[in-house]
Amino acid sequence: MLPLKALLRLYRAHPWLLLMSLAGLTLGVTLVVAIELLNHSARTNFVAARSQLAGEANYRLAPQGGLDEQIYVRLARSQPALDAMPELHAWLKDEQGRSFQLLGMDLFNPGPLRRLFGATADNGPDFSLTRADSVWLAATEARRLDWQPGQSRTFVLGDEAKRPLTLTLAGTFEPGAVPMERLLVTDIGLAQSLLGKAGWLDRIVFKASETQAQALQAALRTDFPDQPLWLEPISPALDASQLGDALALNLTALSLLAMAVGLFLVFNAQRFVQSVRRPLLAQLIILGMAPRRVLDWLMLELALLATLGTLFGLLLGSLLALALMGQLTQALADLYGPNPIDLLRLSPASLGKALVIGLAGTLAANLPGWWQLLRQSPLELREGNSRPPAHPWQRRGLAIAILLLCALCLWQPSTGLGGALFVAGGWLLAMALILPDALRWLLGRLRARGPLTARLGVAETLYHLDRTAIAVMALQLAIAAAIGIGVMVSSFRSSVEIWLGQRLAADLYVTAPKGVAGSRGALGEQTLDTILAGPDVSAASRRAVFPARWQGQPIEWAQMDFIPELKAAYPLLAGRWPATPDEVLASEPLTVRLGVKVGQRLEVTSEGGPRRLTVTGVYQDYGSDKGQILHAFEGGAVQSLALFSPDPEGLGDRLRSQFGEQVNLLPAPAIHAAALRVFDQTFVVTELLKLLILGIAFVGIGSAFMVLGLARRGELQTLQSLGIGPRHCRRLLVWQGAGLGLLTALLALPVGYGLAWVLIEVVNPRAFGWRLAFEAAPLHAVTALLLAPVCGALASWYAARRVV
Numbered sequence: 001m002l003p004l005k006a007l008l009r010l011y012r013a014h015p016w017l018l019l020m021s022l023a024g025l026t027l028g029v030t031l032v033v034a035i036e037l038l039n040h041s042a043r044t045n046f047v048a049a050r051s052q053l054a055g056e057a058n059y060r061l062a063p064q065g066g067l068d069e070q071i072y073v074r075l076a077r078s079q080p081a082l083d084a085m086p087e088l089h090a091w092l093k094d095e096q097g098r099s100f101q102l103l104g105m106d107l108f109n110p111g112p113l114r115r116l117f118g119a120t121a122d123n124g125p126d127f128s129l130t131r132a133d134s135v136w137l138a139a140t141e142a143r144r145l146d147w148q149p150g151q152s153r154t155f156v157l158g159d160e161a162k163r164p165l166t167l168t169l170a171g172t173f174e175p176g177a178v179p180m181e182r183l184l185v186t187d188i189g190l191a192q193s194l195l196g197k198a199g200w201l202d203r204i205v206f207k208a209s210e211t212q213a214q215a216l217q218a219a220l221r222t223d224f225p226d227q228p229l230w231l232e233p234i235s236p237a238l239d240a241s242q243l244g245d246a247l248a249l250n251l252t253a254l255s256l257l258a259m260a261v262g263l264f265l266v267f268n269a270q271r272f273v274q275s276v277r278r279p280l281l282a283q284l285i286i287l288g289m290a291p292r293r294v295l296d297w298l299m300l301e302l303a304l305l306a307t308l309g310t311l312f313g314l315l316l317g318s319l320l321a322l323a324l325m326g327q328l329t330q331a332l333a334d335l336y337g338p339n340p341i342d343l344l345r346l347s348p349a350s351l352g353k354a355l356v357i358g359l360a361g362t363l364a365a366n367l368p369g370w371w372q373l374l375r376q377s378p379l380e381l382r383e384g385n386s387r388p389p390a391h392p393w394q395r396r397g398l399a400i401a402i403l404l405l406c407a408l409c410l411w412q413p414s415t416g417l418g419g420a421l422f423v424a425g426g427w428l429l430a431m432a433l434i435l436p437d438a439l440r441w442l443l444g445r446l447r448a449r450g451p452l453t454a455r456l457g458v459a460e461t462l463y464h465l466d467r468t469a470i471a472v473m474a475l476q477l478a479i480a481a482a483i484g485i486g487v488m489v490s491s492f493r494s495s496v497e498i499w500l501g502q503r504l505a506a507d508l509y510v511t512a513p514k515g516v517a518g519s520r521g522a523l524g525e526q527t528l529d530t531i532l533a534g535p536d537v538s539a540a541s542r543r544a545v546f547p548a549r550w551q552g553q554p555i556e557w558a559q560m561d562f563i564p565e566l567k568a569a570y571p572l573l574a575g576r577w578p579a580t581p582d583e584v585l586a587s588e589p590l591t592v593r594l595g596v597k598v599g600q601r602l603e604v605t606s607e608g609g610p611r612r613l614t615v616t617g618v619y620q621d622y623g624s625d626k627g628q629i630l631h632a633f634e635g636g637a638v639q640s641l642a643l644f645s646p647d648p649e650g651l652g653d654r655l656r657s658q659f660g661e662q663v664n665l666l667p668a669p670a671i672h673a674a675a676l677r678v679f680d681q682t683f684v685v686t687e688l689l690k691l692l693i694l695g696i697a698f699v700g701i702g703s704a705f706m707v708l709g710l711a712r713r714g715e716l717q718t719l720q721s722l723g724i725g726p727r728h729c730r731r732l733l734v735w736q737g738a739g740l741g742l743l744t745a746l747l748a749l750p751v752g753y754g755l756a757w758v759l760i761e762v763v764n765p766r767a768f769g770w771r772l773a774f775e776a777a778p779l780h781a782v783t784a785l786l787l788a789p790v791c792g793a794l795a796s797w798y799a800a801r802r803v804v
Contacts, residue, residue, distance in 0.1 A: 003284060003297045010277060022309045027695075029313025029358045030320060036350035037321040044345050057085070057112035057205035059213050060234050061220070063227070063607060066200045074223060075204075079216070083207040085111040088191040088200075092155040092165065092184070100155065100182045102135070102167075104191020112207040115176045116185070127171070129187055133194065134170035138180035142172045157195070162661075165194060206231070221609070228636070230607030232547065282378040291374055302366055303359075310358035314351055392437065399433035402426045410762065420763040427758055428480060431751040432473040438747055439472065439740075440465060457736045472740060476748045479788060483752025483780045488759040489683050490777035493676070496622050498773065500675055504668040505569040506541070506642035508651055511664045522637035527663065531641060536651045539565050539644040542633050548606040553594060556628040557606050559636075565644050570630070574598055575617025578632060586615045589769025590627030604629065622770055730800035734793050741792025745784045752781070 011018040061067065072086045088104035105113060107127040127136065137147065147153065152168040167184065192198050208216060213231055220229040284294050406426040409419035443462040447455060461468075510531060512523045522544075532540055541561040548557040560566070562577065570585070575598040578584055586596045596602065600615050613629065621628055645651040652665050719729055753776075760772045 003289065003294070004301060006280065006284070007277070007297060007301050010273065010280075018305075022305065022312070025306065025309035025358055025362060026312040026316065028361075029310050029354050030316040032357060033314055033317025033351065033354045034320040034324065036353060037318065037345070037347060038324060040347040040350050041321070041325060041345045056115055056207050058234060059206040059208055059216075059231050060203050061206070061229055061231055062203035063229060066197070066202050067204070067227075067229070069199055069201050071224065071227075071229070072201060072204050075216075075219070078219065078223070082216075083111050085113050085205050086188055086201045087203050087205060088188060088195060088197060089202050090157060090191075090195055092157060094153065094155055098182065100184055102184045102186065102191065102194075104186050104188045104195070107136075107185070107187050112205050116180065116183075117173055117176045127187070129190065131168055131170060132190060133166055133168050134190060135167045135184040135186045136171050136173060137169060137184060138175040139172040140175060141180055141182070142169065167194075205234075228607040230605075230609070285378040295370055295374065298366070298370065302362060306359050306362040309362075310355050313358060314354060317354065318346065395433050396437065399430040402430040402433075406430070413766070417763070417766045420758070420766045423762055424484075424755060424758045427754055428477055428751065431480065431754075432477050435473050435476050435744070435747060436465060436469040439469075439743060442743055442747075454735070457732050457739065460732075461736050461740055468740065472744045475741070475744050475788070476751065479745055479748040479784045480751035480755055483749065483784060484755030484759060486780035487753065487756035487775065487777045488764075488772075489687075490780070491756070491760055491772045491775040492764075493679055494775045495770075495772045496679060497672075497676060499620060499622050500672050502571060503569045504671055505566055506668060507645050507648035508643045508655075509666040509668070509671060510641040510643060510655065511639065511666065522639055523641065523663065527659065528638055528641070530658065531643070531655060534651070534654065536645050536647050536654065537643055538646060539563055541566050541642040542638045542640075543642065544633070544637055544639045545628075546606055548604050548629075550594070550602055550604050553627075555590065555594075555604070555626050556624050557604065557631065558628055559631045559633045560642075561633045566642060570619045573618045573620055575615070578616050581632065581634070582611075582613055583616045584613045585617045585619050585630040587621035587624065587628040587630070587769075588618060588771065589621065589624065590629065591618050592765050592769035592771075594627055594769075596627075602629070620770075627769065730797065733796045733800040735796075737796025737799075738789040738793035741788040741790075742785070744792075745788035748784065748788075749781055752784075 061071075069086065072084070075082060075084065085105055090102045092100040092102050094100065110117060128134075133152070137145070142148075147169050149169050149171050152166050155165045155167060157163045157165045167186075186194070188201075192200065206213070206216065213233075217231045220231065281294055285291055403426070406423045409415045409423050409426075412419065415422075440462065443458055443465070447458045447462065449455070510523070528542075531537065541563050543558065543560040545556050545558045548555050567577065572585070573588060575585075584602075586598075590596050596615055598615055598617060602613050602615065604611055604613055613631070615629075619630065643651065648667065652667065655663065655665055720726065724732075757774070760774055765771055
């Protein structure tokens with residue numbers, strides 16, 4: 001253990017070296033773990049909530065507005081072997097504001113939902129229907145909520161109605177394979193009474209093979225020819241794969257960036273440690289210890305440090321994820337409707353991934369020094385330069401190679417989203433590798449200008465650039481990424497704002513309250529007739545959006561009345577408006593992601609069965625990244641109305657007095673404000689993590705200046721012997737830090753805007769199919785130019801106090 005003690009003595013003398021190594025690794029792993037856990041928890045919670053409604057079912061019958069329970073009765077009688085379950089569903093909120101799902105089902109024959117119940121389901125849980133407000137909970141969930149059988153609690157039904165609903169816990173059951181958090185189960189008959197849906201169902205779910213599903217679909221068309229009943233395949237895991245793609249992509253990119261910045265800091269600290277340890281390592285070899293034996297001890301020391309830093313990162317990352325889980329849940333709820341499950345779920349795979357990344361990154365940071373240890377003689381080690389090797393041509397060659405690969409990915413769109421992400425990451429890494437040369441050129445130009453103190457500071461900064469290069473590269477990475485992501489989000493918001501201004505052309509929008517599981521409701525015929533008959537309605541357009549599939553891909557089929565007042569709200573990017581019933585418009589994401597072209601014939605499957613449609617034009621759309629076709633309204637359920645009126649306020653007052661809470665009245669400005677509020681909420685987590693990455697980079701630059709100050713103690717003592725006092729030495733260090741931070745920020749500006757261009761013009765079209773209008777957003781650049789020199793000066797001031 002004596003060699004290990006000798007190696008660790010350096011950290012005892014210079015604790016900042018230990019702190020810098022641990023801080024870089026810990027902070028990098030922290031963000032990787034936090035974001036991995038957030039992504040994993042959001043998707044797992046989403047799948048769990050959907051699995052509560054689907055169980056083992058793989059098909060569902062869920063027409064807009066629900067269906068008559070007699071449809072289920074006829075199906076069950078005509079097909080006795082049918083594995084099906086009728087359902088009623090509602091969202092509830094308790095007095096603490098927590099979301100719950102209320103599921104009405106056949107408790108005595110669970111069918112596809114048998115996995116909701118544990119082994120005791122075979123013997124039958126005690127589902128005694130003694131009260132009209134009875135519900136049942138999983139036993140574990142009842143204990144967690146401290147809800148005892150026989151106790152009643154008050155909930156609020158739905159987001160619009162706000163109707164109080166008192167429920168009594170009639171009993172508990174042992175949960176099965178499906179997570180049962182926040183799920184209240186009751187009998188389908190009781191649910192119909194509680195929800196005011198007597199004789200109606202929200203959906204029927206089936207567990208069926210593909211052959212059985214085809215036979216069932218044929219039976220539905222034969223038995224119910226007048227009703228568009230479409231058997232839709234379902235998969236909670238597949239639905240989760242579409243969950244918050246834009247947000248998940250941003251979070252994943254930020255986690256990788258955080259890890260890269262952290263490893264840069266680890267590399268900087270370990271490289272300096274290796275350079276000042278050279279005499280000690282040479283002495284150990286001269287005393288008879290084999291170089292490979294010395295390397296074994298170095299690896300043991302590194303394993304201890306890496307394990308300690310990674311474990312700290314795992315702990316802090318879990319705590320950070322727990323703190324941000326509420327923000328992420330709210331963002332996803334705004335996008336996809338309420339989710340009753342907002343639990344943070346620890347993932348062994350995510351934790352293991354972060355552990356491997358942390359250990360492998362720390363190992364990679366030390367490989368160059370270990371290679372030199374094995375190649376050089378003890379005398380070369382002892383007499384060698386303590387300055388870390390720069391290897392400029394290797395660095396430049398690597399940067400050129402990365403840029404060539406980026407150009408290849410840009411030239412070949414077939415590389416897809418993976419190629420686009422490589423271009424973004426490769427651009428940042430290549431520019432970071434070129435940064436030392438750019439700084440050296442700039443400092444060389446400034447070296448002969450200004451007063452003596454300024455020239456001395458520039459000369460010393462240039463001389464020690466090899467020691468600070470890694471830290472300023474990490475700082476440039478963080479600043480450029482912050483600018484690039486900030487400009488992309490600002491451009492996205494600006495594009496959405498312009499799009500909303502065009503799309504919301506009507507004076508008032510009328511929608512029905514939400515249906516099952518947050519789906520769109522339908523306006524009744526009498527309601528429609530009353531609204532449209534009013535003299536204060538000058539024009540109106542009916543609209544409905546239905547799920548559909550093209551070539552197995554889920555898309556949206558939107559229908560609306562093509563009135564002249566609304567055509568201006570859909571500016572065409574190509575083609576013309578449909579003129580016949582079999583012609584449609586295609587949204588931009590549909591053309592970019594799935595390759596749909598003007599003039600192409602599509603065979604689209606929906607509730608009404610397959611249909612061949614011809615694309616006549618392309619319109620811009622940010623409402624759905626799945627892709628959407630826009631068709632003239634052909635009748636059927638109406639989900640919303642766009643109303644034009646000379647007196648919008650009077651029209652709103654009339655409809656509000658006539659219908660109350662039976663309809664939702666949404667003026668265009670209110671929709672505009674709500675949409676932007678959802679957008680801002682979605683990227684709150686992104687902004688918080690971006691600030692944390694900048695914090696990591698500034699911690700790194702401060703640590704680098706501390707290490708640099710330790711290495712320059714001899715030079716500073718020489719300056720003091722020449723008559724320069726400690727105060728002037730500190731001032732010199734402060735100006736050096738501020739100048740280096742400012743130069744790094746200036747050089748990071750073009751890199752950041754280049755990254756923004758890649759994100760807007762390459763990543764977004766390949767990932768989501770939409771293109772954004774580029775917006776410079778100068779506030780991000782100004783913030784970087786102000787923060788970088790200030791933080792560099794503060795870091796240098798603190799380091800100067802320690803070493804002068």
